[in-house]
Amino acid sequence: MSTPSTIARGDLRAYEESVRLPTSELVARLRDLLGAKLVAYLGSVQETRAVRQWADPVDARTPSTEVVNRLRMAYRITALLHEKDSAAVIQSWFQGMNPHLDDVAPARLLREGNIEQVGPPVLAAARAFAGAG
Known part of the structure; x- marks a missing residue:
């Protein structure tokens, strides 16, 4: 069961990874969890x-720098949600209303x-989802 403190630690870990990962590794991890089509959509x-x-x-x-920043935010959210949910759930979360x-849909807003x-509002929605259930 996730507690507020474990969610906070996961959120911090997700942030740190999103900043530190080289772009190629960031994209590879996103592709593994979200699929190439959704990453392409996010990357315009x-x-x-x-x-x-x-x-x-x-x-x-x-x-581009703009796309990298968008992908870093998407990774931060993905890593936070992956603490608790499967890749299929995360993909649905990004694509659903x-x-x-x-x-x-969060993916549409990010794109x-x-x-x-x-x-910030998409991240807040992810935090709310990660803390639910």
């Missing part, structure tokens, strides 16, 4: 090939919004 690219290239540490292709976010504006 049409093809999963770009995700594969971003995850390759020797490939010269890197996403969320009552904490006016019934908008379309300014990360400084949408990041």
Whole structure:
């Protein structure tokens, strides 16, 4: 059972990992948990090939700073939720209408919004979900 203190530790660990991981490893971990299509959607690219290239540490292709910041927030949320839930649940959480976010999918907000504006409410919704049940 998750307690507020274990959620807080998981949240801090997720934050630290999201900041410290090299972009290629961050993308690879996101791809493993969310799937290449959802990572491509979050990264605003049409093809999963770009995700594969971003995850390759020797490939010269890197996403823009804006996309990296968005992916770091997505990873932070994913790592927090993964403390308690499976990859399938996390994928559903990202793609489903969320009552904490006016019934908008977290993935859509992260993709379309300014990360400084949408990041905090999406993270709060993830914290609420991680603390529930």
